[in-house]
Amino acid sequence: MEHNLYIYNTLSRKKEQFIPLHNNRVGMYVCGPTVYGDGHLGHARPAITFDILFRYLMHLGYKVRYVRNITDVGHLENDADSGEDKIAKKARLEQLEPMEVVQYYVNRYHKAMEALNVLPPSIEPHASGHIMEQIDFVQKIIDAGFAYDSEGSVYFDVEKYNQKHNYGKLSGRNVEDMLETTRDLDGQSEKRRSVDFALWKKASPEHIMRWKAPWSDGFPGWHLECSAMGTKYLGEEFDIHGGGMDLMFPHHECEIAQNQAGLGKDSVKYWMHNNMITIAGQKMGKSLGNFITLDEFFTGNHALLTQPFSPMTVRFFILQAHYRSTVDFSSAALEASEKGLSRLMEGYARLQKITASASTSLETVGLRAKCLDAMNDDLNTPIVISYLFDSLRIVNLIADGKETISSTDLEELKFVFKLFIEELLGLKSDNEANVSNEAYKKAVDLLLNMRLEAKQNKDWATSDKIRNELTALGFEIKDTKDGFEWRI
Ligand code: ZN
Numbered sequence: 001m002e003h004n005l006y007i008y009n010t011l012s013r014k015k016e017q018f019i020p021l022h023n024n025r026v027g028m029y030v031c032g033p034t035v036y037g038d039g040h041l042g043h044a045r046p047a048i049t050f051d052i053l054f055r056y057l058m059h060l061g062y063k064v065r066y067v068r069n070i071t072d073v074g075h076l077e078n079d080a081d082s083g084e085d086k087i088a089k090k091a092r093l094e095q096l097e098p099m100e101v102v103q104y105y106v107n108r109y110h111k112a113m114e115a116l117n118v119l120p121p122s123i124e125p126h127a128s129g130h131i132m133e134q135i136d137f138v139q140k141i142i143d144a145g146f147a148y149d150s151e152g153s154v155y156f157d158v159e160k161y162n163q164k165h166n167y168g169k170l171s172g173r174n175v176e177d178m179l180e181t182t183r184d185l186d187g188q189s190e191k192r193r194s195v196d197f198a199l200w201k202k203a204s205p206e207h208i209m210r211w212k213a214p215w216s217d218g219f220p221g222w223h224l225e226c227s228a229m230g231t232k233y234l235g236e237e238f239d240i241h242g243g244g245m246d247l248m249f250p251h252h253e254c255e256i257a258q259n260q261a262g263l264g265k266d267s268v269k270y271w272m273h274n275n276m277i278t279i280a281g282q283k284m285g286k287s288l289g290n291f292i293t294l295d296e297f298f299t300g301n302h303a304l305l306t307q308p309f310s311p312m313t314v315r316f317f318i319l320q321a322h323y324r325s326t327v328d329f330s331s332a333a334l335e336a337s338e339k340g341l342s343r344l345m346e347g348y349a350r351l352q353k354i355t356a357s358a359s360t361s362l363e364t365v366g367l368r369a370k371c372l373d374a375m376n377d378d379l380n381t382p383i384v385i386s387y388l389f390d391s392l393r394i395v396n397l398i399a400d401g402k403e404t405i406s407s408t409d410l411e412e413l414k415f416v417f418k419l420f421i422e423e424l425l426g427l428k429s430d431n432e433a434n435v436s437n438e439a440y441k442k443a444v445d446l447l448l449n450m451r452l453e454a455k456q457n458k459d460w461a462t463s464d465k466i467r468n469e470l471t472a473l474g475f476e477i478k479d480t481k482d483g484f485e486w487r488i
Pocket of ligand 1: 032226
């Protein structure tokens with residue numbers, strides 16, 4: 001495979017050339033959502049980031065097996081080893097089966113992902129469907145001597161592991177310090193050290209989601225599912241593991257330790273993490289009142305939003321920043337993205353209508369190579385977008401008849417725009433879906449023809465009424481010498 005793709009590896013802390021373990025196949029695992037609530041921007045960013053990588057690897061010619069899991073068991077409320085299971089709690093509050101809660105939010109998550117034009121992964125395994133694999137994994141870690149049973153729960157022995165390996169190597173945390181400060185436990189805990197994490201938890205009598213295991217009736221720890229499902233579907237060594245930066249510690253750090261302890265190897269070649277989205281500089285959180293779900297974005301139904309924002313605007317907004325930089329959300333920033341996207345899509349539509357001339361009067365070549373270079377530089381989508389905007393200027397000059405383009409150059413320009421806008425960035429025109437409805441188009445044309453007749457009859461009241469009311473509905477109407485043009 002001839003290419004020059006470099007990606008930033010969180011583990012080595014530098015950009016590395018992407019060389020897969022197996023020739024033309026790539027295995028990629030991304031941590032998916034815990035399905036106990038509606039998707040929000042924090043779900044959209046990793047989904048879109050790794051969608052770009054998925055699309056680009058396929059464009060380079062790789063056969064990609066993309067695994068994105070659904071966490072439906074074992075993710076406890078406080079992200080440590082205590083508290084209620086997030087899904088079980090929701091089920092209890094709403095008097096539903098836990099699997100009803102899971103199905104409901106999985107369906108909604110899929111709907112939101114489809115609206116964001118995120119391609120479905122190759123495999124979407126549920127943690128609850130892989131309990132056997134997780135029990136086997138716990139046993140392997142116990143057999144290797146890195147886990148202990150305490151009153152029916154099994155914990156990973158971080159101190160022992162760290163004597164031989166480096167716990168903290170992904171997140172850069174110093175475990176010696178952590179061990180030092182946590183040496184004296186009050187003796188109440190089942191764990192030897194507070195840094196130890198659960199591989200298996202004994203279920204309390206009221207706990208609904210439980211399975212039989214050699215240690216107790218219980219459930220797996222949250223970190224374990226990704227070790228078990230990653231290796232089940234991608235093998236003991238695979239290419240890429242991704243997720244949000246918030247998962248780096250403890251989730252991914254624990255996954256590395258589990259795989260090293262249970263399988264005797266570092267399973268992942270490239271660790272990739274997208275940065276977080278903040279709202280007015282603050283972390284998103286339910287308690288901060290700045291938690292906006294994707295549905296609320298699409299409907300505009302939230303105090304922090306001035307208007308609804310389409311899924312494509314949200315996607316474009318996320319792609320306008322490099323995935324490793326933070327993005328600060330504001331309504332104003334999204335409004336700017338909305339304008340930018342519509343300018344880009346209008347230019348793209350204008351490009352389709354251009355007719356070629358005998359020759360090209362200005363420089364149009366080089367766009368493809370520049371955009372590919374930006375993609376190869378750790379998926380630099382904001383740079384790709386800026387090149388596309390530069391080229392829009394040229395498109396508009398040609399469309400306005402001020403410059404000319406040869407048929408070969410025109411074909412190349414059309415090809416590059418299609419490749420980057422549609423196939424790699426996954427952008428679509430928001431209006432497309434609406435305007436493709438023929439009956440609706442005809443109805444608007446009918447109204448505007450009636451307005452034209454009214455004007456010819458000097459019935460200004462009717463003519464103005466039609467124009468004003470359509471404008472109020474968001475239509476832009478332009479009078480031309482042949483009649484009219486309109487758009488939303
Ligand atoms: Zn995970």
